Amino acid sequence: MTEFGNILLLTACLLSLAYLFLPLNSYRFIATAVFFCISASIAILIYCHITNDFSLENVYYHSHTTKPLIYKICGVWGNKEGSMLLWVLVLAVYLLLMDICIPSVIPVSSTGMTPEQTNGSKLKKISLITQGLICFCFLLFTLLESNPFTKMPSIETDGLGFNPILQDIGLVIHPPILYLGYLGFSVPFSLSIAGLITNTEGNVWAKIVRPWVLISWSLLTLGISLGSWWAYRELGWGGFWFWDPVENVSLMPWLIAVALTHLLLIVRNFNTLRNFAISLTLITFILSVTGTFLVRSGILASVHTFADDPRYGLYMLALLGVITVSSLVIFVVCTRKNRSLTPPPIMQVAEDRGKNMWSRAGMTPEDTPNPVFSRFTMMLMNNLLFITAFFTIFVGTLYPTMLEYLTGELISVGAPYYNSLFNPIALAILTLTIIGQYCRWRGNSLLPIFREYRFSFCSAAAILPFIFHMELMIVLSITISIALLVFVLEAYSKRICLFKATFSESILLAKGVSKSYYAMMLAHAGIAILVLGIACSVGWQEKKESYLKIGDSITVNKFKVTLRNIELIKKKNFHAVRGTMDIRNLLNNKILGEVTPEYRFYLVEGQKNVESSIYHNLFSDIYVVIGEIDKSKIAAKVHYKPGMSIIWLGSFLIAFGSLLAALPFGRRAKSV
DSSP: OHHHHHHHHHHHHHHHHGGGTSOGGGHHHHHHHHHHHHHHHHHHHHHHHHTTOTTBHHHHHHOOTTSOHHHHHHGGGSSHHHHHHHHHHHHHHHHHHHHHHSOSSOOHHHHSSOHHHHTHHHHHHHHHHHHHHHHHHHHHHHHHHSOTTOBOSSOOSSOOOOOGGGOSTHHHHHHHHHHHHHHHTHHHHHHHHHHHHHTOOHHHHHHHHHHHHHHHHHHHHHHHHHHHHHHHHHSSSSOSOOOOHHHHHHHHHHHHHHHHHHHHHHHHHHOOOHHHHHHHHHHHHHHHHHHHHHHHHSOSOOTTOOOOOHHHHHHHHHHHHHHHHHHHHHHHHHHHHHHHSOOOHHHHHHHHHHHHHHHHTTOOTTSOSOSSSSHHHHHHHHHHHHHHHHHHHHHHHHHHHHHHHHHOOOOOOOHHHHHHHHHHHHHHHHHHHHHHHTOOTTOOOHHHHHHHTHHHHHHHHHTGGGSTTSOHHHHHHHHHHHHHHHHHHHHHHHHTTTTTSOHHHHHHHHHHSOHHHHHHHHHHHHHHHHHHHHHHHHHHOEEEEEEEOTTOEEEETTEEEEEEEEEEEEOSSEEEEEEEEEEEETTTTEEEEEEOOEEEEETTTTEEEEEOEEEEOSSEEEEEEEEEEETTEEEEEEEEEETHHHHHHHHHHHHHHHHHHHSSOSOOOOOO
C-alpha cells in the first residue's frame, strides 16, 4: 500500500507538469486527477498511522500504539513529511478551484470591453500553468526529500511517540487553516504572473485577483489567531504572542496582504499602480514559502519548528530561490516590455473607462487625488506604514540568524525591540484608518470630519481619566481603538438614519447597505476590538505564584483561587498530577466555578508538560498551571488575563469581514 502512495504522488507530480503540453479544455481533468491522487496518498498515510504500521519511518518516529486516535489522524501533519503532504494537498485544492472559478471570458459589463479584447482564456491558461508548476516543484520536493512513505530498514513493533505539545485539539484545526491561508496567496501569485505576461489591464486583473487575496487573508488571519489561542492554552506561560520567530514569519505575509487588499481597491477603481500591486502579490506568496522554509530548516529556534536538518533546509532554500528569482525575472522583463509597447486600440477603451471611474468617484482625470486628506492618499500612506512594519519584523527575525552565520556572534531580539518599533507604527495605522475611512476620494479637510464625528472623539477622550496610571503606549492604544470602534458604529448609524427615522425605515436602509460596506465595517471594528483587547490584557494583567497545600489560596485581582484537591491520574499515554481549584469572586463571595490544571508525564516520550486550565469570564480569564509536588505542596501559577475574549472576538470579526468582502453575492459598493 505504501508503494501505491508513492505511485500516486509521482502521478500527481507528472500530471501537474502536463499543463505545459495540453490544451485548456483538458485542465479540469488534470486538476481533478492531481487532487484525487494527493487525497488518496494522504488517506493511505492516515490509514498507516491508525493501524500502527511501524514499517514506515513517518509512523515509527511520530506515533505509538498508546497514542489517542484523534492524534493518530491529525498527527499525520504534525511532522515535516506529513505537513508537506498536507501542503501539496492544499495546493491541489486551489489548483482545482482556480480551474472552476476563474472565467475564461471576462464579461463585458466587468470591463467595458468585448470578451475577445480581454483575452481571458490566455490569462486563465497561463495562471493554471504557473500554479501547476508550483505544485510540481513541491510534489517533486516531497517525493525526493520529504517522502512520508519511506520504509524503515528494520521491522519495529512500536513507535517513539509524539511531541506532547502537539497532542492538543489545536493540531486538528490550526495547520490546515494556516496552510489554506499561506497557499491561498499562490493563486494571486499565479494570476500576477499571467497578468504580466498577457499585459492584462490593471482594473481587470484587480477584479479577478481581489477575491482570492481576501479569502487567503481571511484564512491566514484565522490561522494566526488559532495559533495564538493554541499557544495561550498549551504552552503554560499565559501569553498569546511571544514575538517568536515562527510567529513572526506568519505575521509578515499578513502585513503585506493587508496593504495589498487596500491597494487593489485603488487599482480596480482607478486603473493605476498595477505593477506596485503585482509586486506586493509576488512578495506575499514568496514570504509564505519563506515561512515554511524557516519552520522546516531548523534555522530558527522555536517550539513551533518541525525539523533541524541542514540538508532538508538546503533543498527548501533552493526551491524558494527558484520561485523568487523566476518571478523577479518575469516581473522585470514583462514590465519593461509592456512599457515599451505602443498602446493598442484596446487602451483607448481602457482610457475611456478610466475616465468613467474617476467620474463615478466624483473626480475628473485632471482632478487627481492631490489633497492630503483624501482616501487615495490615506490608503497609500497606510500601505507604506504596513510595509515599514513588515521590514521591522523582517529585520528583527532574520538579523540574529544572519549575524550568527556571518560572524558567529549570538544575539537575541525580543519583545522590547518589537514593542518599541512596531507598536507606534500600528497606532499610526489606526489613526490614518480613522481619518481615511471618512475622507472622500477627491479629498476634504479634517475640520468637517471632526464636527460630524465629534461624538467619537469625545467618547475616546472620556476614558482618559480612568487609565492615566498606565503606560503612554497602552493609553494611546485604548484611546485610538475606542475612537475607531465608535467611528465605525457612528458612521453606520448615520448611514441608516438610526434614531432620525422610524425603526422600519432604518431597517430598510440597513438592507440597502452594500455587502462591501458591511465587510469593511466588520473588519475595521475587528481591528479596533483586537487592539483594545491586547491593550487591556497587557495593561491590567496580573500573575501570582506560590506553593500550595490543600486549602491554601492565591488571590489575584478580585478572584480567590483555592486548592481543593490533588490527585494522580493515569491515562494510556501519560500520567498526571491534577489539581482541583475553586474560583471565588471576592466582591460577592460566590464560587464561580473550578479549574483542573495538570502536570503531565508522557510515558513513551519521557517528557513533562503542563496542561493549563482556564476559567473564562466575559471580560477576563483566570489562567492556572501547576508544577511538581514538593513534599505536601504543589507549585501553582495563577494569571489574571483581562480582555482575552475580546482578542478572539476581534480576530474573528477581521477574518469574517474579509471573507464577506470576497463572497460573490451582493451589490458592489458605491464609491463615495
